[in-house]
Amino acid sequence: MSAALDREQVKAKIKALIEGELKIKIESDDYDLVGTDTIDSYTMMLLILFINNEFGVKLDMEQLDFDAFGSINTIVGLVTDSN
Amino acid sequence: MSELFDKRDGQVDKDTVSTYSKFGASAYEDQRNREFLYGNKTVEFLKNVRFDNNCKFVLDIGCGTGFGFDELKDEFDRRDMKGLGIEPARGMLDIAIEKYKDDPRFEWNTGSFEDIPCEDKSVDKIISTLALHWVKDLECAAKEMARVLKEDGSLEILMIARDDGHYFKKAIVKAQRKHLTFAQIIKTAGLALRVSPEQCHAAMAVGFSEDKFDIRVEKISDIVYGDFEAHMKWWKARSTQIICDVKDKDRFMKDLQEELKKIWDGQGIPFDSNLLTIRIKGKK
Numbered sequence: 001m002s003a004a005l006d007r008e009q010v011k012a013k014i015k016a017l018i019e020g021e022l023k024i025k026i027e028s029d030d031y032d033l034v035g036t037d038t039i040d041s042y043t044m045m046l047l048i049l050f051i052n053n054e055f056g057v058k059l060d061m062e063q064l065d066f067d068a069f070g071s072i073n074t075i076v077g078l079v080t081d082s083n
Numbered sequence: 084m085s086e087l088f089d090k091r092d093g094q095v096d097k098d099t100v101s102t103y104s105k106f107g108a109s110a111y112e113d114q115r116n117r118e119f120l121y122g123n124k125t126v127e128f129l130k131n132v133r134f135d136n137n138c139k140f141v142l143d144i145g146c147g148t149g150f151g152f153d154e155l156k157d158e159f160d161r162r163d164m165k166g167l168g169i170e171p172a173r174g175m176l177d178i179a180i181e182k183y184k185d186d187p188r189f190e191w192n193t194g195s196f197e198d199i200p201c202e203d204k205s206v207d208k209i210i211s212t213l214a215l216h217w218v219k220d221l222e223c224a225a226k227e228m229a230r231v232l233k234e235d236g237s238l239e240i241l242m243i244a245r246d247d248g249h250y251f252k253k254a255i256v257k258a259q260r261k262h263l264t265f266a267q268i269i270k271t272a273g274l275a276l277r278v279s280p281e282q283c284h285a286a287m288a289v290g291f292s293e294d295k296f297d298i299r300v301e302k303i304s305d306i307v308y309g310d311f312e313a314h315m316k317w318w319k320a321r322s323t324q325i326i327c328d329v330k331d332k333d334r335f336m337k338d339l340q341e342e343l344k345k346i347w348d349g350q351g352i353p354f355d356s357n358l359l360t361i362r363i364k365g366k367k
Contacts, residue, residue, distance in 0.1 A: 040249065040272075041256055041269055041272035042277055044272070045269045045272045061265070061266035061269065062264070062266055064266070065265045066260070066265060
């Protein structure tokens, strides 16, 4: 990921993808997406592809689990933490 | 898991589709599957397919075991049409070939949405039922269909929508989580393409110029109730890749039954069916 790309930009793009795919409005960046059954596995797959294509971050699928997609903030962490 | 990132390269995933040659082909001929959920929806869709008077050559893409032509045989008799069914899964195609070996009106060939074995502008009508979700690149499929369809031709396709079985599959994933790794679950989630009506329309418009063709994409939603056995009959046929990855299959089926029991609502286990119909017609 480019150093110029900040956390807020990453967050906005990820949030837009999830809200667009699931046709929902996420009110809080800490909202529990997994525990509330909001996010589905197809959207997770799209996010993994998107993070790779958009931010150049290739996530290690064997190291991931559902909790990594627990909230907007944890998903953003997948991108920023691997930068 | 590099294959996850390599899959959407515009080519059909032949490994996935050809799995049906080994495990799922005969299930599509099972009468219970023909009369339940996707079978029912397909029959309803095919009953409403309309042919122009000048229609002589019909192409069924992803024809499977020949289900589409089975249902449209009377129309072929009335209109003296010829049909070509194309399918990448050899096991399915072999069933169709055997079924129609004495009927010269129908031909069968290996092919897919991205690789149609037809000349440019040679097809009067394209039909397809519950196959378009197997493509990896919808725009590529639209371009290839536009290549073979005559300018005054038409197309009618039934495909699964983005949110087909959204709630039903949540129960399935809960059972999967007890038996499969995250990577395995995500890989199976990505086997089929899932698009909204808007995304589908946009992709079709890449192949079919809206100056020359009318494009209509509509969503049909329904709740279909069934018992565990009825749902498993179709689900197993369509989920061979998931089942292959599970080590303890008996335990998995028990967990699946438990999870689906939780969504039982008095009428049965509900499946939230969401399908797209795509209708494209030349303006000429």
